[in-house]
Amino acid sequence: VKSLMEWSILGAPLIAGLMVAATHVLLGHEVIKRGIIFIDLCIAQVAALGVIVAHALHLAEGGWLTQAIAIFSALVAASLLAWTEARWRTVQEAIIGSLYVLSASVAMLVLANDPHGAEQLNQLLAGQILWVNWTSLWPLVATTLLVLCLWAGLPAQRARLFYFLFAIAVTASVQVVGVFLVFATLILPALAVHRLGAGLGLLLGYLIAANGYVTGLGLSLLLDTPAGPLVVCTLAASCLVVLAVRGWLQAHRTLNTSN
Secondary structure, three states: OHHHHHHHHHHHHHHHHHHHHHHHHHHHHHHHHHOOOOHHHHHHHHHHHHHHHHHHOOOOOOOHHHHHHHHHHHHHHHHHHHHHHHHOHHHHHHHHHHHHHHHHHHHHHHOOOOOOHHHHHHHHHHOOHHHOOOOOHHHHHHHHHHHHHHHHHOHHHHHHHHHHHHHHHHHHHHHHHHHHHHHHHHHHHHHHOOOOOHHHHHHHHHHHHHHHHHHHHHHHHHHOOOHHHHHHHHHHHHHHHHHHHHHHHHHHHHHHHHO
């Protein structure tokens, strides 16, 4: 009975986390390869700005109009970054950082006179994954399937579609897990498996992400602590373990070679 009760609480959040990981681990490898590490923070912040604008217009939280504004904002940012990458690739990271700071500042200005502004901003940064229910999962599931199908079905167009698929994936995930966890899911597994083969790297990246979400959500329920920040910590811990094992194996191979 207790396990059933825990599953009723953690089931939907866990599925949400695994849906986020399904796209973000994949896209994270591309982010590392392109060297545009902060694109996830930037696009996530722009999508969050769209949600904040919808909130300021008193639109229903999670409603289709709110989703439309958020994804439109993210797609505009993605279009801008795709355009700048083609023309000013050497300063792309600086442009991404500037757009992040600008969108974050505008978000703070929009929320300045909102009595619940600080709470709204905190939710978008740290996320509220434990409050996900089965009904609210459907948009995230649909978005995940769309991104994965386009990525797998159009391999020749991946470079051209990257920014737009990224925007779609991040818009859905940032409202569930928050900006911090979006960044952690994209970058930490990709860093831990950097320079491994594509197949092994992706598999290990998915295992790291799954362990981070399962362990983090379980500890959050057990310790009664905020889920988003704790999952970030368990993701980081999982990555450190993988990096330590990789370092030990490399040292062991080097020692055997020298002998």
